[in-house]
Amino acid sequence: MLTVLENSRVSPPPATVGERSLPLTFLDMIWLSYFPVHQVFFYQSTHSKQYFLDTIVPNLKNSLSITLQHFFPFAGNIILFPNASVEKKPQIRHVQGDSVAVSFVECTLDFNDLTGNHPRKCDTFYPLVPLLGRVEQVSDYLIIPVFSVQVTLFPNSGFSIGITNHHSLCDANTRYNFLKAWSSIAKHGTDEFFLASGSLPFYERVIQYPSSLDEISLNIPGLPAINMEYQPPHLVSPTDKVRATIVLTKARISGLKNWLSTQLPKQEYVSSFSVACSYIWHCIAKSHVHIGERKGEDDVERFNCMVDWRTRLDPPVPQTYFGNCVGASLTSKIKSTILAGNNGFLTAFELFTKALSDTLKKKNGVIVDGERVIKTAFLPVPGFNVSGSPKIKFYDLEFGWGKPKRHETISLDYHSSISVNASKESDADIEIGVSLPAKQMDVLLSIFRELDGTLQ
Structure with a gap:
């Protein structure tokens, strides 16, 4: 069904981000053991496979790199101490060399069938969304990847962009702002229009709340506790x-x-x-x-x-x-x-x-x-x-x-x-x-x- 064309790692441009961290609030921490968010965007195109490889692939990689310069947490990882406390709160950390896993594949699925309104088998879509990278254990904490991308070519029909993000990274509003920036930079070849829009992310943690909400968010009834063996959930086939x-x-x-x-x-x-x-x-x-x-x-x-x-x-x-x-x-x-x-x-x-x-x-x-x-x-x-x-205009992402x-x-x-x-x-x-x-x-x-x- 799938043929891998290229596996890549995309980083922000050199010397643009460096070492930065972003503490998680209780509104982020409630999602730590929740399932990831998967989305797929289908784009119709009759361009040749060679055009896809020579033009679309490098454009998406270059524009993603520039976008990550402004949205550095997407290229980072969650640092989590399973026995987290107020003193060891989870954070998203970016260090020099961090990157996003981006794969380019070709598939034989029916593009027109997948993009219809009629009932379609759910697990047919699963190959189009990437998995998050495996969680690594370092000393007494975990390094949890937060974002990955898969671009899938449907020969003579189009391509899809599948994204997966850890829910603790962001909500739909932030994800949409990221995608708006990426699509704008890809379309114009520069971040000039994005910067002029005044849509740079605001990173200051200005929400004030009782510290007790942090503790509650790390021990939510009904959700599994995170231990040193934690791996993010993933979709499983077959399904009815x-x-x-x-x-x-x-x-x-x-x-x-x-x-x-x-x-x-x-x-x-x-x-x-x-x-x-x-x-x-x-x-x-x-x-x-x-x-x-x-x-x-x-x-x-x-x-x-x-x-x-x-x-x-x-x-x-x-x-x-x-x-x-x-x-x-x-x-x-x-x-x-x-x-x-x-x-x-x-x-x-x-x-x-x-x-x-x-x-x-x-x-x-x-x-x-x-x-x-x-x-x-x-x-x-x-x-x-x-x-x-x-209010979120996904169909404007061009x-x-x-x-x-x-x-x-x-x-x-x-x-x-x-x-x-x-x-x-x-x-x-x-x-x-x-x-x-x-x-x-x-x-x-x-x-x-x-x-x-x-x-x-």
């Missing part, structure tokens, strides 16, 4: 899961908003994001109940939405703050049968918006409620997590060969998650990525088609 993309058009969203407004006349604001999350939660709950997956004690679930706190902290954190600055907004637990019922969409919307409102109206809530949320967010309660945001034909978040496959992003066709449309067992996916898509128009 498939992934599909559901597009909620602007017209569909408007119809759902209008329906909600008649049901909840006192609701001041109905966002497209809330509508999308609530509607897909209702549909997925119906699919769970239809196949008999939720029964007895398992007939309860909740929805977890990550909130970006950069502009919501007091004082606010710069939008270009590097790292993780997100916190969970958890709905109350609800029976799947209620969510799947005739009023399930309305119930889902009320639960979702209440949780979001309660989270945001509390000043510095991610810090004030930090202990409670950390101890409950990772408990194994059935339900869904949402990644992404319509490296010089056109915009992506498809963006996929492969790490949805680790557990029950959905992705919600702006659509490729229009920023007003919402693209929902779903990963489910094949049998349930068939039911979900059937339900979605049946409900089309019924609430408008």
